[in-house]
Amino acid sequence: MSGESSTIRFKQADGSVQAQQADAPAAKTQPKSEVALGKGLDVGTANLLSAAQDESGEIVVKRERNAFLEIPAEFASNKDMLTRLNVPYVTFQNRMYVLGDASFNLANMFGKEVRRPMQDGFLSANEQDAIPMMRFIIERLLGQPAQPGEPCYFCIPAPSIDKENDTVYHEGIVSGVVKKLGYTPRAMNEAHAVIYSELADHDFTGIGVSCGGGMFNVCVAYKTIPAVKFSVARGGDWIDGHVAKVMGIPRTRATAIKEGDVNLTSPRTREEEAVVLYYRNLISYVLQNLKQRFQLARDVPQFEDPVEVVVAGGTSLVGGFVEVFAEELEKVEFPLKIAGVRRAEDAMTSVVRGCLIAAALADN
């Protein structure tokens, strides 16, 4: 994936283009803050990330794949070897589970599939036994709190507009796990976290879109206050599945094509064309629903100036994503004036950064 930090500017009705100020955050480094307590936690379908400030004020981001694998009992005795190989494991009742990235590597070796605690952004109904596994991974990422009750903000998706789901169980379990580790847990909308991370120079006013594997989350905020937030139950996995189906290829191949060097503005093969088709369909779907939700929302503040759109998440890393997003946005005739579209400086860690900012703010 190209992952280039491009910004698409929109010409306004009076012919002017919004100032280039918004490009600056992509390049400049924020000043160091006094080290506040607090940690951020991104609970994603594919990856779990944590963020914290070290003594020097630098941000330390830790990542682990949200997956685990039960390995055969005959290998369970070689614990020392697994430790030497830096393979995290948990054992109980003569069963051994390998956690995180190592589970993918071992899955190929044992000819098994990894198990995923989460599906489509929420705890998987088919993997209730996986909750303790996720707890261990979260514990590994967060570590011990600097002091009892240290704030920890974790992200949750908004309820989907196109699928029956709710955040009650998911939020309750994650809150319980984080609290059990000694933190004070608080939940935060995923797309709202993107706004906290990327729109400081715009008074935290604009539109944040978190493009994940299981779903896309959207938030429209005015001076940190969310006016509209929702999610759609389609993400990178949805694209993979549909491309595989229509092209008659394995899903893993579709994923490899999507995560390869494809550019959405210039597909070279029929498979890449299919990827482009489904990306455009998904982006258009999200924008149409955003327009409708915005128009139906009550008590929406007046956005006097054009607002910035920031996209983040692994699914936004494909080449040409920002350009295609901007094209589809112009077709939609959104009721807000849009200054431009850009990708977060680090699309993979934008959400967890936003959670960290919220936690550090709560520490005061």
Place this chain on the structure above:
Amino acid sequence: MRRQALDNLRAAIEANTERRTLEQLKAQGKRTVRVVSGEKVMQIITAIVNDVVDREVGDATERDRDRIVTETKQQFDRVLKIQADQEALLQEQKDLVGQYRDKLEAAQAEVERVRKQIEDLRAEEGEREAHLIAEHQELLRELNERYTAAAGRAKALEQEKERLSQMLEEEKRRAADREQRQAEEHDARVEGLRKEQAELVARLQAEKGAVAGRQEQALADANAKLHEVEERAAGDRDARVRAEQKAETAERDAQQAVAAAKEAEARRAEADRVTRDLAAKIETQRVALEARDREVLRLTEDLAAARAAAGKADDVRKLEEQLSQMHQFLRVLDERSAGANEATVQALVEQLSQKQTLDTQSLEAKFNQTLDASLEKFTKTVEAATAKPIDIVVEATDVLVDKIFDTPADQMSTNLDSLEVDQKRSKRGIGGSLAALRAMRGGKGKGPGEGDKKGG
């Protein structure tokens, strides 16, 4: 050696041998080879043939030897020819095989091309189909949502209409009863007033007649007395004095009778004045009624405006009918009240005005109440459709988290404590964002949360 034999041998050698270059021989690992010339081979063959002939034939003559050699050579030529023919046939077969191979390759390439074409068409078809299916599903979902919403709205409106109809029916019944009662009371009152008026007029007339009669009688009596006195005065002065006194008395009586007549006249004039006042008051009431008519008209216009806002045409039309009926009723009242007594009519008109005002006010209040109720219900329906639910967050308790997994946490073992986690550092800090947030919140430092609730 004869040349012909040498030529045949050369041909046979060429047919049964292969050319090789020195490099090829070297490549095959041959470093040395035996080389023999055609002449030498012929000599060898001749020697062999001679030996065979000598062995087989023995002491044959030179002629027999030549004959055998000739026959042998002819046989050898025949064999060579057969071999040459076979070589030619073999070459022909090889050429044919080559042609068939070329054709096979061409056919395979064509098959490959057609197969790829079929695959491309299949993929295109699948893509189109998937797109169409997605579109149809989206359209169906949208239509279903719209239908559900429209059905809900229609049902709500139907219920509202039913309720309003019942209310109006009830109101109609009450208005009809009220009208009936009012009409009856009015008729009775008017009848009473008429009777009173007739009695009053009769009394006045009787009084007037009585007063006039009394007056005439008194004058006649006075004249008679005067005449008697005059007759008595002719004969006697005392009688004349008594008669003068009696005449004075009669004159006083007559004056009193005239005063009484004047008083009766004054009372009649007063009655006329009262009647004129009554007419004036009736006129005033008529003006007031007209004003109230205008008020009713204004209410009617307001009603029409409210109808446009509320969208309940049937209900408004019925209310208008009620208002026009009320209007007509007021006109009838006006006509009926024209001939009534002052005080009674005034009381009646005042009572009717109050009742009309009450009725109009009551009707207006009822309509406003109904409209407000409908608007409130509509507002609540819209609020219910768009209201955000109150979020309640429940945190999984320690007990629940432990119960999720049968084995208590202390019975597990792990090596997580002794392993490093992949991490990366970022020099892009959060100081600027934090400072901006604190400035925005006035240094209160509250986090966003979900409604600022804790996770639990």
